[in-house]
Amino acid sequence: MKVIIVGGGIVGCASAYYLADRGVNVTLLERTSLGAGATDRAAGGIRAQFSTEVSIRLSQAAISVWETFEDEFGVDIEYKRPGYLYVARKESTAELFEETVPFQNGLGVDSRILDPEAATEYVPGLRTEQYVATAYCPTDGFADPHLGLQGFSIAANEAGAEIETGVEVTDVRVRDGRVIGVDTTEGRYDADVVVNAAGSWSPQIAKMAGIDLPVTPKRRQALIVDPESPVPDSNPLVTDLDAGCYFRPERNGQALVGGHLGRDPPQNPDEYEKSHNLDWAADIVEQVATVADYFGPDSRLVRGWAGLYAMTPDHHPIIEESMPGFLTATGFSGHGFMQSPATGQVVAELALDGEATTVDVSPLTRDRFDRGEELHETYFSA
Numbered sequence: 001m002k003v004i005i006v007g008g009g010i011v012g013c014a015s016a017y018y019l020a021d022r023g024v025n026v027t028l029l030e031r032t033s034l035g036a037g038a039t040d041r042a043a044g045g046i047r048a049q050f051s052t053e054v055s056i057r058l059s060q061a062a063i064s065v066w067e068t069f070e071d072e073f074g075v076d077i078e079y080k081r082p083g084y085l086y087v088a089r090k091e092s093t094a095e096l097f098e099e100t101v102p103f104q105n106g107l108g109v110d111s112r113i114l115d116p117e118a119a120t121e122y123v124p125g126l127r128t129e130q131y132v133a134t135a136y137c138p139t140d141g142f143a144d145p146h147l148g149l150q151g152f153s154i155a156a157n158e159a160g161a162e163i164e165t166g167v168e169v170t171d172v173r174v175r176d177g178r179v180i181g182v183d184t185t186e187g188r189y190d191a192d193v194v195v196n197a198a199g200s201w202s203p204q205i206a207k208m209a210g211i212d213l214p215v216t217p218k219r220r221q222a223l224i225v226d227p228e229s230p231v232p233d234s235n236p237l238v239t240d241l242d243a244g245c246y247f248r249p250e251r252n253g254q255a256l257v258g259g260h261l262g263r264d265p266p267q268n269p270d271e272y273e274k275s276h277n278l279d280w281a282a283d284i285v286e287q288v289a290t291v292a293d294y295f296g297p298d299s300r301l302v303r304g305w306a307g308l309y310a311m312t313p314d315h316h317p318i319i320e321e322s323m324p325g326f327l328t329a330t331g332f333s334g335h336g337f338m339q340s341p342a343t344g345q346v347v348a349e350l351a352l353d354g355e356a357t358t359v360d361v362s363p364l365t366r367d368r369f370d371r372g373e374e375l376h377e378t379y380f381s382a
């Protein structure tokens, strides 16, 4: 079997590895350089605290790979696990925790509800007066997305995958209702299966095969901040669902700060503004200063950037065989890095076995939107 993967982000590279590892002849085509899309712009968060079974299962399967990644792939991804703490200002958000934590526990996620005072054991700077409840999972954490990408791409290469950068897919070739290859800036490639792993560009690739993909690029920004008081390494990633902001420890007491405020227009992935916006930076630091008292007036902005979430209407990915010979794995909004090891395995299973066994991804086909069976994620912020 010959497989062409379109897109050299973390999803494409993980898929290339798991396919090559199962003996498939794989070529990955990336139009610029590996990671140049969303992957190198991600915050690196890895969590199992979700509110739908399919997201939890994808994350659990992925976490079991991240846990042993260094041994298996020989790359230290700087995986830290101080947990994730969700904090609620509103009673309605606290009620979501009450509903969701028992559901998560039933699926094996070690989350728990803590009153804000108890949460200061993990987040000493938490401004408890703002909050009515928190939800904490000690096994969540974060890692370096670029190192993860490196691990997968090197392993894919060693397993025999060809990785070609600077090659842009310009058309998807279809014959008798089946995808048979792609045209590129470097010529024609034949394939039994083409995988659309082009993130925010995936609707363009899908359109080449005559498919409408409900994926919209949305701009998201992040900052490195040198806070007035250092954020301890043991501090979890803190997400304020009601304020729409988050922060986590970076290195040497610094913090990675992100979140979304205000308007959210669709973006052209070839033309969006890749620098952060200074007004947004001032506003988001002001917001996190209301979450924890690390961010006093002497906090300093170190650097910032913007990237794209490939967003579906229900913030869950589309993973499916979209037509014979054409697999789709895209639309991960803010979860594509963390779930990539599971996604890569599922893509290999769909290509080789015709169905996914690592995780049942049948709820993730795009026809859920036509059937009115959209999923609903409540642990979604920013």
Ligand SMILES: Cc1cc2nc3c(=O)[nH]c(=O)nc-3n(C[C@H](O)[C@H](O)[C@H](O)COP(=O)(O)OP(=O)(O)OC[C@H]3O[C@@H](n4cnc5c(N)ncnc54)[C@H](O)[C@@H]3O)c2cc1C
Pocket (backbone or CB within 6 Å): 006, 007, 008, 009, 010, 011, 012, 029, 030, 031, 032, 033, 034, 035, 036, 037, 038, 039, 040, 041, 042, 043, 044, 045, 046, 167, 168, 169, 170, 197, 198, 199, 200, 201, 205, 220, 221, 222, 258, 306, 307, 308, 309, 310, 329, 330, 331, 332, 333, 334, 335, 336, 337, 338, 339
């Ligand atoms: C600010 C920010 C914070 C985030 N934080 C997190 C987080 O904490 N945890 C998490 O899990 N996720 C996070 N994400 C989301 C994560 O970055 C994405 O879900 C993930 O990187 C998607 O990977 P991908 O491989 O699907 O897409 P991408 O990395 O975008 O890769 C797609 C690739 O396709 C290539 N391509 C496009 N068109 C063509 C073509 N015609 N031919 C060939 N190649 C093509 C592009 O050049 C690109 O390299 C964050 C994203 C942003 C922007």
